[in-house]
Amino acid sequence: MFPGIDGFYWTVGHVVFLSLFFAVVVTIMTTVASAAWRTVRDFRTKRAIELCWKSDFAELPESDRRCRHELAGKVISRACDNAFDCRHCGKYSQFAVLPATGLATALALNYSDDRLYHRGHTWVKSADDGTFTIGLDELADHLVGNPDSVEMPEVGTELEINQTAWRMKKNGNEIRVRAPLDGTVVGVGGSKEGWFLKIRPRLDPRDPRTLRHLLKGPEVHGWLSRELERLQLQLRAPNTPPALADGGVLMPGLMDAVPEADWNTVLADTFLET
Amino acid sequence: MASAILTDSRLTDRKWIARGEERTSLSRFLLWLSPWAVVLAVGIYAAGLCLYYGLNETNMDNRFAFGLWIFLDLGIIALGAGAFFTGFLVYILKRAELRPILNTAVVVGFICYSGAVAILMIDVGQPLRAWFTFWHPNTHSMLTEVTFCISCYLLVLSLEYIPILLRNRQLRKLPSFLVFEHQLHKLVPVLAGVGTLLSFFHQGSLGGLYGVLRGRPFAFRAGIFIWPSTFFLFILSAIASGPSFLMLVTATVEKVTGRRLVPPDLFRRLGFISGVLLAIYVAAKSIDTLIWLNITSPSVGFAPWQYYIHKPFGTPILFAEIVLLGLVPAFLLTYRKSAARRGWLLSAAALACAGILLNRFVLTVQTLAVPTLPFDEFLQYTPSWQEVASFGGVIAYGVIVYSLSYRYLPLFAAPKGEHTHVSGD
DSSP states (O other): OOTTSTTOOOOHHHHHHHHHHHHHHHHHHHHHHHHHHHHHHHHHTTHHHHHHHHHHHHHSOGGGSBOHHHHTTSEEEEBOSSTTOGGGOTTHHHHHTSOOOOOOOOOSSOOOTTSEEETTTEEEEEOTTSOEEEEEOHHHHHHHOSOSEEEOOOTTOEEOTTSEEEEEEETTEEEEEEOSSOEEEEEEEOSTTOOEEEEEESSOTTSTTTTTTSBOTHHHHHHHHHHHHHHHHHTSOTTOOOOOOOOOOOOSOHHHHOTTSOHHHHHHHHTTOO | OHHHHHHHHHHHHHHHSOTTOOOOOHHHHHHHHHHHHHHHHHHHHHHHHHHHHOGGGSSOOSSSOOOHHHHHHHHHHHHTHHHHHHHIIIIISOOGGGGGGHHHHHHHHHHHHHHHHHHHHHHHOOGGGTTHHHHSOOTTOHHHHHHHHHHHHHHHHHHHHHHHHTTSTTGGGSHHHHHHHHHHHHTHHHHHHHHHHHHHHHHHHHHHHHHTOTTOTTTOOOEETTEEHHHHHHHHHHHHHHHHHHHHHHHHHHHHHTOOOSOHHHHHHHHHHHHHHHHHHHHHHHHHHHHIIIIIHHHTTOOGGGGSSSTTSSHHHHHIIIIIIIIHHHHHHHSHHHHTSHHHHHHHHHHHHHHHHHHHHIIIIIHHHSOOSTTOOOOOOOOOHHHHHHHHHHHHHHHHHHHHHHHHSOTTOOOOOOOEEETTO
């Protein structure tokens, strides 16, 4: 295999054959080393979180990847191809000026207009001191009820958008709540009024693009009505056909109330997990 | 207590299955795996006997040195060619329409090659000294090229399998795995190119191995430069049968699971590719056979009829190999009307695969069975139970690995379409 080792001869055939072999081995090893090095680089530059989210996003069912303008009734049908990052969407301004045509019906859930919403069922509310408060929205809160355990980030933690902000456990299911925006954790609260984080955003909050990716107004209504419809289908009794909404109110602590449901799927759909 | 454990197992199992994918219950899945696990266990025991006591556990001897195992090796390596060929078509020739079958092609290739390497380890024996072949290579031997290329290609297939493995629902939750998968996946075209080069040479060298056997006129062939014609015939036949085998595997999984896994048009495309290549192979094989029967063999003192007087290796085998399992499936796979019918298409694919297996069987067994010297007799060989059990073990290993991959990995992830319809469209 190498000069000096029994079996090696300085012949054309030997040298060509072994050179080809070593070239192949070096190519394979370089490929693996390159992938490993790029992985390390992505973690150093924090691009890893963006890659993970984009990969997770690509795995979401198409019904979960609808464009906000479809939710607001501005377009008939459009799947998002930008991982919900409206800040860098080339089509955003084209559709944003269109009139919203979605119908607003009472949903019996408290979704306040003073907050913005992330598709992973968190709300974002600005404070006068330039920070933002982040909490679980009403639907997620009704699902989870009182979690068995909560793992909140420490103050000072840097969060990237769509990264896991905090984890909860409920009835053996792990729930990962995605961060709705980038920033530094400056406060953590719980549990009477629900678990929440206070974040100082990395980008200038006065820049309209900083919060552009979050849902507001008629988009929230369109999104939420679809989420409730999905939930109704997923939580129906086994072997029963889908039924029309009966106008009832979502009860709190659904995970305890309907333990036999496929919570693995319901939670994945709700919190944008794969 | 038992029911609680069972419920917990079911819940845990569900968490490893991709979201939105329907799979059979855990108990039914285990029931399906259990007979295969038994076959695998018996195969491992038989292989252990062969490794511990040596090849006298087999019915091979110094005259009949190649048997069931080498036939299995040649067969599954040919059928596993769908992996490198699909990668070549998708990444090098940019045939994106074959993407839905790419992952399953990699898994099938990985199973075929790892199974072949495992059985070669038993056949060659002394696996702890396997490194000798790399450290002291005999570069005049086709087998050295085969060993180097198959080892490297198995490494390539393992690397191509890793991104599929890391896309498992639980494994992908680890960010480092997911990012590494992403980066490795971006470099897969490089691996596909390397895999194509390696496969081209080892498929060829496996054929060349027979073609250079001057002492075995049944296999010996004239050729081009240092390569006998069997070098090129093996490459052609492997890339012709690979897509057909992928079709059969996918159709079997569709039948077992009762689900449509790939777009219907994909089978027709694979069938057409397989059919065209098979037609070229049959033409080349026919010309090669005519040259061998009329020129090569008489020049070394053998009249063609001498090969076919020993039953069951009569001329019907040659006819079956070239016409029934070559020309007929090539026609059925390429003819528009027959290719449009799933039954015909799959039957033709099965015939094509059977033809390639028959070719490998004939070259392995008939080559050694036919007498070559005046005092030789026609040799008969029946594999021992250890050989059959090891053979069965490799098949069971393949079924188990594929079943686990299908259950827990995204083998047939369909690309998600993007559509935009603006109000008023």
